[in-house]
Amino acid sequence: MxxxxxxxxxxxxxxxxxxxxxxxxxxxxxxxxxxxxxPPDSNTRISLQGWVSGARISKNVAFVDIFDGxxxxxxxxxxxxxxxxxxxxxxxxxxxxxxxxxEGRGKQKYEVQVDNTKDPAAKLRVxxxxxxxxxxxxxxxxxxxxxxxxxxxWRAADAASILRFRSKVETxxxxxxxxxxxTKTHPPIMTSxxxxxxxxxxxxxxxxxxxxxxxxxxxxxxxxxxTQLHLEVLxxxxxxxxxxxxxxxxxESDTNRHLSEFWMLEAEMxxxxxxxxxxxxxxxxxxxxxxxxxxxxxxxxxxLLESATKDHAEAMRKRWELLLQQDNWASITYxxxxxxxxxxxxxxxxxxxxxxxxxxxxxxxxxxxxxxEHFRNPVFVTDYxxxxxxxxxxxxxxxxxxxxxxxxxxxxxxxxxxxxxxxLREHEFExxxxxxxxxxxxxxxxxxxxxxxxxGTFPHGGFGxxxxxLLQYLTCTENIKDVIAxxxxxxxxxx
Amino acid sequence: MxxxxxxxxxxxxxxxxxxxxxxxxxxxxxxxxxxxxxPPDSNTRISLQGWVSGARISKNVAFVDIFDGxxxxxxxxxxxxxxxxxxxxxxxxxxxxxxxxxEGRGKQKYEVQVDNTKDPAAKLRVxxxxxxxxxxxxxxxxxxxxxxxxxxxWRAADAASILRFRSKVETxxxxxxxxxxxTKTHPPIMTSxxxxxxxxxxxxxxxxxxxxxxxxxxxxxxxxxxTQLHLEVLxxxxxxxxxxxxxxxxxESDTNRHLSEFWMLEAEMxxxxxxxxxxxxxxxxxxxxxxxxxxxxxxxxxxLLESATKDHAEAMRKRWELLLQQDNWASITYxxxxxxxxxxxxxxxxxxxxxxxxxxxxxxxxxxxxxxEHFRNPVFVTDYxxxxxxxxxxxxxxxxxxxxxxxxxxxxxxxxxxxxxxxLREHEFExxxxxxxxxxxxxxxxxxxxxxxxxGTFPHGGFGxxxxxLLQYLTCTENIKDVIAxxxxxxxxxx
Numbered sequence: 006m007x008x009x010x011x012x013x014x015x016x017x018x019x020x021x022x023x024x025x026x027x028x029x030x031x032x033x034x035x036x037x038x039x040x041x042x043x044p045p046d047s048n049t050r051i052s053l054q055g056w057v058s059g060a061r062i063s064k065n066v067a068f069v070d071i072f073d074g075x076x077x078x079x080x081x082x083x084x085x086x087x088x089x090x091x092x093x094x095x096x097x098x099x100x101x102x103x104x105x106x107x108e109g110r111g112k113q114k115y116e117v118q119v120d121n122t123k124d125p126a127a128k129l130r131v132x133x134x135x136x137x138x139x140x141x142x143x144x145x146x147x148x149x150x151x152x153x154x155x156x157x158x159w160r161a162a163d164a165a166s167i168l169r170f171r172s173k174v175e176t177x178x179x180x181x182x183x184x185x186x187x188t189k190t191h192p193p194i195m196t197s198x199x200x201x202x203x204x205x206x207x208x209x210x211x212x213x214x215x216x217x218x219x220x221x222x223x224x225x226x227x228x229x230x231x232t233q234l235h236l237e238v239l240x241x242x243x244x245x246x247x248x249x250x251x252x253x254x255x256x257e258s259d260t261n262r263h264l265s266e267f268w269m270l271e272a273e274m275x276x277x278x279x280x281x282x283x284x285x286x287x288x289x290x291x292x293x294x295x296x297x298x299x300x301x302x303x304x305x306x307x308x309l310l311e312s313a314t315k316d317h318a319e320a321m322r323k324r325w326e327l328l329l330q331q332d333n334w335a336s337i338t339y340x341x342x343x344x345x346x347x348x349x350x351x352x353x354x355x356x357x358x359x360x361x362x363x364x365x366x367x368x369x370x371x372x373x374x375x376x377x378e379h380f381r382n383p384v385f386v387t388d389y390x391x392x393x394x395x396x397x398x399x400x401x402x403x404x405x406x407x408x409x410x411x412x413x414x415x416x417x418x419x420x421x422x423x424x425x426x427x428x429l430r431e432h433e434f435e436x437x438x439x440x441x442x443x444x445x446x447x448x449x450x451x452x453x454x455x456x457x458x459x460x461g462t463f464p465h466g467g468f469g470x471x472x473x474x475l476l477q478y479l480t481c482t483e484n485i486k487d488v489i490a491x492x493x494x495x496x497x498x499x500x
Numbered sequence: 501m502x503x504x505x506x507x508x509x510x511x512x513x514x515x516x517x518x519x520x521x522x523x524x525x526x527x528x529x530x531x532x533x534x535x536x537x538x539p540p541d542s543n544t545r546i547s548l549q550g551w552v553s554g555a556r557i558s559k560n561v562a563f564v565d566i567f568d569g570x571x572x573x574x575x576x577x578x579x580x581x582x583x584x585x586x587x588x589x590x591x592x593x594x595x596x597x598x599x600x601x602x603e604g605r606g607k608q609k610y611e612v613q614v615d616n617t618k619d620p621a622a623k624l625r626v627x628x629x630x631x632x633x634x635x636x637x638x639x640x641x642x643x644x645x646x647x648x649x650x651x652x653x654w655r656a657a658d659a660a661s662i663l664r665f666r667s668k669v670e671t672x673x674x675x676x677x678x679x680x681x682x683t684k685t686h687p688p689i690m691t692s693x694x695x696x697x698x699x700x701x702x703x704x705x706x707x708x709x710x711x712x713x714x715x716x717x718x719x720x721x722x723x724x725x726x727t728q729l730h731l732e733v734l735x736x737x738x739x740x741x742x743x744x745x746x747x748x749x750x751x752e753s754d755t756n757r758h759l760s761e762f763w764m765l766e767a768e769m770x771x772x773x774x775x776x777x778x779x780x781x782x783x784x785x786x787x788x789x790x791x792x793x794x795x796x797x798x799x800x801x802x803x804l805l806e807s808a809t810k811d812h813a814e815a816m817r818k819r820w821e822l823l824l825q826q827d828n829w830a831s832i833t834y835x836x837x838x839x840x841x842x843x844x845x846x847x848x849x850x851x852x853x854x855x856x857x858x859x860x861x862x863x864x865x866x867x868x869x870x871x872x873e874h875f876r877n878p879v880f881v882t883d884y885x886x887x888x889x890x891x892x893x894x895x896x897x898x899x900x901x902x903x904x905x906x907x908x909x910x911x912x913x914x915x916x917x918x919x920x921x922x923x924l925r926e927h928e929f930e931x932x933x934x935x936x937x938x939x940x941x942x943x944x945x946x947x948x949x950x951x952x953x954x955x956g957t958f959p960h961g962g963f964g965x966x967x968x969x970l971l972q973y974l975t976c977t978e979n980i981k982d983v984i985a986x987x988x989x990x991x992x993x994x995x
Contacts (some may be wrong), residue, residue, distance in 0.1 A: 014556040019649075021735075021836045031680055031781070031784070032774060032776070032777040032780040032781055032784075033769060033771075033777060033781065035738075035772055036739055036740060039681055040680040042913055043957065054770070054771040054958070055739070056956050056958075057956075073739040073770065074683075074737050074738035075681045075683075075738065075739050075740060076681075083669050097955055097956045098956050099956040099957060101771075120860060120979070128704040132958050133927070133953075133955070133956045133957035133958050134955075134956075135955045135956055136954050136955055139955045139956075155733075156733055156948040156949075156951055156952060157882075157950070157951075157955070159734060159736075159737035159738070160736060160737045160956075164737075165737050165738060168683055168685060168734070168737070168738060169683050169684070169738065171683075171685075172678070172682075172683040172684040172685065173678075173682075173867050175674070175684050176675070176678045178669070178677075179671050180671070180674075180675075183668075183671045185526055186531050186533040186534055186570045186571075187667075188569075188570075188663055188664050188666075188667040189667040189670050189671065190663060190666075190667065190985055191666070191668075191746075191763055191984065191985055192985060192986060193747075193761060193985070193988060193993075194689070194748075194759070194761055195702075195761055195988055195993060196745045196993070197993055198995070205706070205707070205708065206706075206707050207690075207704045207706055207707070208705055208706070208707045208710060209702045209703070209704055209706065209723065210702065210703055210830070211700070211701075211702055211703070211750035211752075212701050212702070212703045212750065212773035213700065213702070213750065213752075215703060217919045221702075221750055221752075221760070221990060221991075222988070222990070222991060222992065222993035223992075223993070224993060226993055227606070227707070235985070235986060235995075238650075238651055238654070238995075239654060239663070239985060241654075241655060242569050242654035242655045242659075242660050242663070243569035243570065243654070243660055243663060243664065244531055244550070244568040244569045245528075245531060245570060251686075251689045251745075251746065253689075253690075255706035255707065255708065255709075255716055257706075257708075257716075265690070266688060266689055266690055267715070268510075268686055274527055275549070275568065276528070276549040276596075277528060281527070282527040282528060285527040286526070286527055286528065287797075289526070289527075305677075328778065347780055352590070364676070370563045394899070435888050437667070444781040453650070453651040453994075454651075456651055456652075457651060458628075459630075459631050460592055460628070460629075460630045460631055460634045460652070461551050461552075461592045461593050461594040461628045461629075461630055461634075461655075462627070463549070463551075463594040463627055463628050464627070467915070489686065490685055490686055490687060490688070490730070490734060491687060491688040491730060493688060493717070495716060495717070496716075496717060496718045497717065497718075498688075498690060498691070498692055498717035498718070498719060498721055499948075500693070500730075500733075500948035500949075
């Protein structure tokens, strides 16, 4: 208020200042993650709110497990007399208890005594009941089933652990890039440029303009399929930039590794002139996350392992260890990859639907075989044929290959195939504009992009990684729809 | 490789492992931010890449300042003989120098000696020249001018500092929420629900479906205007959730505080039943950022102050200090706000175009006067009339007001007006469905939202904050278009 008085205007001024106390104490009741992070002293009173994950009544005592989704751990409450637990308490009910925090006598380190026989202040209150038709039970549900109930699926403990993991991975990446002097940027979602030159885009128009032969932006506008071109502009200002942004593809195929709306991590780096710099950087970035998983920084690993089935936990643990086992992941050229594939095919070590051939793109079956069967770990494949790749990639000075190649790479991983795609960008104006003409592309919408090469141009490169694919890979999840909160695919936009 | 040998397939295998050395060293040349963060020993050799921010030649020596956008600081290079500096070096050229890192003799703490008269290894190479028509000069350009050159604008030093700040604020918020057990979530961008019930939305359709009377998702789909409804679903699973997501409004008015595409921070908290908890939380969140600005954590403050004009820096500094000066920002009810406004109007202390009146929404002029003139600092206004607000807000049990009010709040700040809007959500099924009927809304598309109230319902609340408005406020930026990389507004979708 700095020297101003509030004018006396009569009437009641209920209160003038926010009255919730000092600004360092969170004005929320403590959540279970906070409680377990710094547990109260034993035998002190505690209030707890959350949802019931299980309840049982015996003759002299009732038990109820409370979770609130801030951690995979429940809090076990011991209820006396058992009649204190109403019949309406079922899996999914929201409740509130007041009791005494004590050291646990069973498997759990702590439990809450809600004992009305000794402690008149002990309380248990049902805040929200559940319908008889509530679709979640105490048992583990299949992912397929959970997908049919998007409004409830994340209340399942193992599903929730995926969302917590997603958040921790993002936090970890934010700090990784920040520590390395990258600026997190926000390139546009609505754009009139088509980065990949591919067809399947979502068109956007104001609902009030539709049917009027008018456009909101004065031109046709689409949802971005990749922010790379804009990221290059920002790279020219900030040297090291990255983003984690929704991207969109109107692909009509419904696979277990495609989404119409997904989050893409893209990074662009100035003064980079070797593909190895980019592959190495990508490897460091992923290993940084895996290191945190393995060392359970911030509970990242245990959050996943403890809510998974035994087999699933074992598969994840093995994958993470394998990822860190090699000092450097394998890196081969596309030409070498083709040789390996043909060789394996001819020796009968691998059977493919499509016979690998230099000059043709690697099929998903080839990618999965290379990473999953041959290397059994991530592998970088670099230097693909020019004709298979986008216009902006830097052409290699290499005449040992059947046709020109470009300085690019894909990171292939077991089960999934392509996780990352990146390249050096052609930064010389003449070369880039010649390539655009050679491809008979319309240069006019790319004027702003080309202009970068006329002014202070610089060697640079970058990559894009599907964020959901990373999560899918690290969590050994079969279907990508199970690592994003509300998946969108063709004919699928539930709630 | 874990026990597998690479089959010998003949031909040359150029290399098999990524050869960039240990995984803890970044495979990039050092950027200026890294160099200043841990400066090399004096009199050691250094390589530097970046863009020229200024150059001058005198008789015996030339000077060139290099920046690379990773920090607001330049590196000054002292060039001998002056002829080593080519004529083509101008503001904006990209260059590379090899020289000796030394302690500075002028204002700067360090400088790089590129002295070919003594050091034969000293080098200066122009990597990318600039056109004669390059639109940026050494001088400071106006924001209006910079907006006309979206492909170059962020190369201006003061503009770049805004993007770095944006990134630091995001990092800071990510860590704030993470520390408080919030899960960062990613609600959908494409949705068939209209959260606000407002009309101005962007419609989305696959470009291959348009004109075919078909839809990609089997229904009409829009870009989200707020992720709140989906966030509430996630709140029921994770208790504390937040997001920073692009949101879209097809508003045709072009003001200095509206964008068609903007990033919104939204948070939702379980087991919250008082508006004061939400206002206090919002205040803590913003103060956490401001505290880092004032204490210059991570160079956040100096990044802005040192690249601003003296007046602008002074205005920012004053604003940040004021924000921290009060232990608690003022909080008044809507009813009190109306009294204050009417009183000021009647006493002639304020002149308004619209006379404030209970039951009508606060106009922008009222909001700006309250925060900017009356409180001269942020002020929470709570408990607005039910009829002015959205269907999901919790109705207050308060019969002292002329008509029912809801448990909600806006945070108003000087110059901008509304920065945050939040509320308690009606969590009781009967009350919420009655309200939906009373408003004659179509309940069918909201079934999934209503269903939450049938199963384990719980008191909760949350808020939304325009991320660009926060940046605009903290940086004292007049136009919101200057705090987002590629602003989108009506008829404005440049590059």
